[in-house]
Amino acid sequence: xxxxxxxxxxxxxxxxxxxxxxxxxxxxxxxxxxxxxxxxxxxxxxxxxxxxxxxxxxxxxxxxxxxxxxxxxxxxxxxxxxxxxxxxxxxxxxxxxxxxxxxxxxxxxxxxxxxxxxxxxxxxxxxxxxxxxxxxxxxxxxxxxxxxxxxxxxxxxxxxxxxxxxxxxxxxxxxxxxxxxxxxxxxxxxxxxxxxxxxxxxxxxxxxxxxxxxxxxxxxxxxxxxxxxxxxxxxxxxxxxxxxxxxxxxxxxxxxxxxxxxxxxxxxxxxxxxxxxxxxxxxx
Numbered sequence: 001x002x003x004x005x006x007x008x009x010x011x012x013x014x015x016x017x018x019x020x021x022x023x024x025x026x027x028x029x030x031x032x033x034x035x036x037x038x039x040x041x042x043x044x045x046x047x048x049x050x051x052x053x054x055x056x057x058x059x060x061x062x063x064x065x066x067x068x069x070x071x072x073x074x075x076x077x078x079x080x081x082x083x084x085x086x087x088x089x090x091x092x093x094x095x096x097x098x099x100x101x102x103x104x105x106x107x108x109x110x111x112x113x114x115x116x117x118x119x120x121x122x123x124x125x126x127x128x129x130x131x132x133x134x135x136x137x138x139x140x141x142x143x144x145x146x147x148x149x150x151x152x153x154x155x156x157x158x159x160x161x162x163x164x165x166x167x168x169x170x171x172x173x174x175x176x177x178x179x180x181x182x183x184x185x186x187x188x189x190x191x192x193x194x195x196x197x198x199x200x201x202x203x204x205x206x207x208x209x210x211x212x213x214x215x216x217x218x219x220x221x222x223x224x225x226x227x228x229x230x231x232x233x234x235x236x237x238x239x240x241x242x243x244x245x246x247x248x249x250x251x252x253x254x255x256x257x258x259x260x261x262x263x264x265x266x267x268x269x270x271x272x273x274x275x276x277x278x279x280x281x282x283x284x
Contacts, residue, residue, distance in 0.1 A: 037260050039213060040065065040282035041268055042232045043172075045260045046211045048073040050168045051123060056080040058108075058116050060124040064281045066170045068097060070125075071272045072264060084108060097273050116165075117157075120204050123166040126158065128210075130183040131169060133225045133246045135207040137162075137188030145185050158187035163194065166206045172281050174212035176245035191224035213282050214240045216257055221249050230257040 037045075047069025051059055059070040059081050071094050074081045085091050085101050088110075092103030108116075116122045129152055130138035140155050141148035161167045167188060171178050186193060194205040210217040215231040227249040231240060233256055241248060260268065268278070 040278040041260055042257050043282050044068045044268055046216050046257055050209050051078045051081055054078050054081055058082040058122040062126050063170050064277050066125040068273050068278055075267055097277055118164055120165045124161050125168045125170050128169045128171050130180045132180055132183050134190035134192040136183045136186045136190030138183035138185050139187050140185045142184055155187040162189040163201045163205050166208050168209045171212040174214040174243045179244040181246045228254050230255045232257045
């Protein structure tokens with residue numbers, strides 16, 4: 001373990017060396033100064049870990065914290081990870097959040113993107129307005145589908161994502177309104193529904209992680225219901241259970257989410273997010 005942590009630190013330090021790795025304008029923002037990791041930075045690291053050693057697959061992060069996490073993974077323990085400019089280009093460098101990429105690796109038109117989805121060579125991290133114990137996700141509407149009280153994004157690509165390639169979720173506000181007993185509409189397919197639909201839906205179905213502002217969760221249980229994998233520093237089991245609308249599986253000894261190394265913190269604060277945009281998404 002000591003060797004692994006040392007290797008991670010060394011990789012992070014090397015990846016951020018030199019002026020080409022500086023953030024927009026080449027200047028570090030106000031959060032670049034040394035200091036203890038914030039809750040937002042623990043969340044960034046947890047998101048990055050979802051792509052650890054992923055190889056040459058496409059990362060599709062949705063949201064500020066997942067986007068920082070994907071870039072951190074690319075600069076450290078997943079150097080082969082494919083990133084896009086958010087439109088149709090694969091980028092070869094890792095610019096600061098909001099900055100334009102200077103190196104283009106390739107063209108990724110919509111048909112190419114769909115090909116990656118259909119062949120499982122993509123790991124998307126989506127949001128979830130609601131998510132239940134089996135990982136069913138809702139981003140479409142709140143309330144009865146025939147007459148919802150609130151209209152959201154719509155199902156979008158969630159069904160195809162979840163039955164074709166790994167799909168993780170990022171929920172910046174962990175509460176009983178987001179972690180619910182039953183979602184109002186299934187957009188992303190959970191383990192129970194994938195199994196019920198048969199091999200066509202379950203063969204490539206996988207939800208590696210759910211990350212929130214309170215902790216990291218997975219489905220590594222016999223019945224594929226949600227389990228606490230780790231809690232961010234300062235968060236208790238009682239707190240996370242009270243903020244969840246269903247019974248979580250809680251191991252006897254819940255570990256703390258891994259602390260970012262000094263090199264990883266420097267990359268987050270000085271290179272990837274010098275403007276501190278992560279703190280707008282995660283508040284403690």
